[in-house]
Amino acid sequence: MTRERKEECHRKVTEFIVKGLQPFSTVESPWFREMVAALNPRYQPPSRDMLSTTLIPAWYAVERERVQAELEETEHVALTCDGWTSVAQDHYITVTVHFAKGGQLQERVLHTKAVYEAQTGEFLAEEIRHIMAEFNIQGKVVALTVDNAANMRVAARMLKVVKIGCFAHSLNLAAQKVYTEPTVSNWAARIRAVVVWLRKASLAKPVMKEKQRLLDLPQHAMVLDVRTRWNTLYLIIERFVEQYSVIQAASLDPRLRRSMERDRLQRISDQDFRHAEEFVRVMRILYTSTLCVSSERTPACGQILPILQKLEGHFKVQDADSTFTAAIKKRVWDDLSKRYTDENIRMFLEEATSLDPRFKTKIMDAAVWSRLEEKACGENSGQHALEIGVDKEDQLDEGMEEEEEDEEAASMENTTYTAVTTSHSASDSALGELFAKEDLALKTIQAVPLLDRSEKARKELKLYRALPAELTSTHPAEWWWERRGTFPILFDLASNYTCVQASSTPAEWIFSTAGDTLSQEKACLAPEKADMIIFLKKNC
Template identity: 50%
Template sequence: MINALNPLYKPPTRHMLSNHFVPAWYNVEKQNVKSALEKASKVAITSDGWTSICQDHYLTVTAHYITEGRMQQNVLVTKAVYRAQTGDVVAEEIGDVLDEYGIREKVSAITVDNAANMDVAVKKLHIIKIGCFAHTLNLAAQTIYTLNSVAKWAAKIREVVVWMKRSSMAKVVLREKQDLLKIDKNSLLLDVKTRWNSLFLMIERFLQQHSALQAASLDPRLRKPMERDRLSKLTNEDYRKAEEFIELMEILYTSTLCASNEKSSTCGQVLPILQKLKNHFTVRDGDSLFVSCLKKTIWTDLSKRYQTDQVRNFLGEATAMDPRFKHTLEEEDAEEDKTVWSRIKEKILAAHDPAETEQLTEPGVFGKEGRKQTDEPRGEESEESEDETVSLQTRKKMKLTPLEKLFAEDDILKLNTIKRVAAAAPAIKIRAEKELEMYKALPPALTSEDPSAWWWRKRDVYPLLSDLALSYLCVQASSTPSERVFSTAGDTISTERSRILPEKADMLIFLFKNC
């Protein structure tokens, strides 16, 4: 075909693609990522580890930042590491990545799983650590496996699911019964302890297909009647527990989906979701023994999370800066709400006071070069006239263009006008207080609202708050961005491509995720 279209064209060889084109493309895109991160005022990162089919251990780092009201994310690296992944080693490896991209001083926080080596690494890096919220919810859900009542009850349902999944004829019969009963043609699911919410999904699918399962178990084409009798051994009490389990655990499943969302999973959601979970898992009168036992077990584990002052304060401020949830702190604890707003005000003053001072001091005009230093008190008029005279003399000594020489006196008047306007402008403290009062008085935004886009639209009304909001909105609630990178890595380093070099794999993953 190629010869017929153009006999002179020679397609690139595998060697040319692998050793020249891909690296050249990678270098260009990497420079583009560096340029984008250089423009970002604040950056949040996630990190995680993964072992490939070749038993090579990989560390990935992703960066998240906001540009013009849009959340941006880039995969910085997915590199093979060959040292024991202790906390010190992981800290060094992540630090090297941050230095390579020049964002070490811009990092607001890092979101990682709850592994001990990550705790040590983050402390070494002196970065605020946000534990992966999705992983935290899964750990809480896994605690119910330790309950004997749940383990025995779930085992009965699991046996039925395993029996149906092992038989090819059972699948055919089940599909026929689904058609007959007009039930969704879904396969049964088997739970895996390490897979998020798998027990909930197994029980939910079992209840959904229960009528089809009963009809299938009576079909004469299915053998092993002793095995299928297990379905009849499930009592009404077991079915009641299944219904109660689904009703109770659905909120935990939904919360995991919220924390794992690819587009809007910011850390400002963590405390509001925890507040909802606390209300849901509070034991109430009328709860059965089964339900109350589940509630106590799950909330006992969740209540231990995010309790350090540094993390709690950061999440409180992130919640306040999220226009969808800013009211939830006041509803939960009025005193904590006041403390959060006070810290936000202090951060605004710390961030803008030095900048404003430098802005109002014109180098060579209103600074040391443009004003004589004297200990004698001076009036406003003499001070202004001296500023003008000295500034004019200073400008005359400077090398000016002909146009600047012609309008030198006019420029001095303009500079003095700028100074008077700046002096008359409200102090940064007053502006911060006014913005905070206006923002707190606004009704909360709908949960469908994108908080980054909301602040971008309001940047002229709340210039101080909108700048500060970037420090929180870019921080991820979970480390699922890194998990998604490893899904891509699994496709890249597959059984058929198991001999691919780790350096080439890093380039391919980088290009796939960033282009």
């Protein structure tokens, strides 16, 4: 077997272990080696030690350089960060980076680091700062999306970046407020008790399947709510409403009735069912909103305020609402109304929404558009003023040098255009000297757009606002990339917002991979090896 062929086989074995999250010991198991020998008797698979100390680190080094090169070409990035605990009770933080490349939002896992100290804001800020320095993105981070913990707020403040609270987490916190309403909690407890009993009773499952077939209903199992999991109260009530007739029929079945009476299980009343219907009707929009910002791989922050506006209208208490519905609405909106009230965060989200072609019509405040105009004009006018200033200094030097040599150059310097004077040094071509006046006129014409960049920015903003809003299926980063020729200034400005995430779920998506990486069988895996495997699994 040639060396190249052997290295290729090693790479494939390494990919199999990393991508499949297999234990390193797999390569030394007799069944694996028998399989490899049957496929290619001349190939000798790597040992567990070689895999751990040579092959995986070498692959990681190559891919890390590739990610560093990607980020080197990017001007604006956003981060998400979250913490989690392994089965061995080791604490980790995961940092992901998000950026636009060719109109497509890209996501990369930067690090999954073990934490052995108290996770204070100062400590987290230092850890994130080290990660930013390693990938050379210190001056490129525009925002950090994290959960609503106090230490994350402190970390963002110390890093001097905009902190966006995870919108999905905020929605879940608001949904959990219904547990604090006595009427709702007592009602939910009765339904939960019935669901728990049906899940535990040995005969409940076959009886319910029989009733589901007779009533032609979906053969779904009952679900339980877990307060730490998002939307589980809504899901248990939604399933209860769907299977209510099955539950009623099963509770009257002689095979279950006696057991229910013996266990003194409180029966569900029609009033409980009506409350369940109201609950589903009221809370469905919160569940859908959570899906909007947690199911997508790259939920843009420009959709936070439009969703909040819709939720505000939905959770406003109406005169026709029942006491039960009004109590739910009040609890939820009292919590949501306190979110994103910080002035700087609010301004950032308003600007992000304005530059999101799907929701720009939601921003009616003229002050927001004025801020965008100032930023569009300011970023460019400052730059071009600098360019023009340099040109004037160069022109002054050239004029002083040639004042004694060429009277024509001095007369040109006194024109109203203050253009670059024509040089008559020996290095200039004869053709250039012959057509000096024509070249000067062209340079003057080409200089005019530089002087009017602020006006161009205003025209771009006016044209952008005149365009109709896009469908919600449109992704803002792709939309701006396709129109970067029409809106060059606004495209640069929008790049500061389109990469910012609405929720920290991209970091939380890593938890499932991390959980499989550090499962019971691999709980002793060294943290640095776990970091490499997660990096390679998610980025390659």
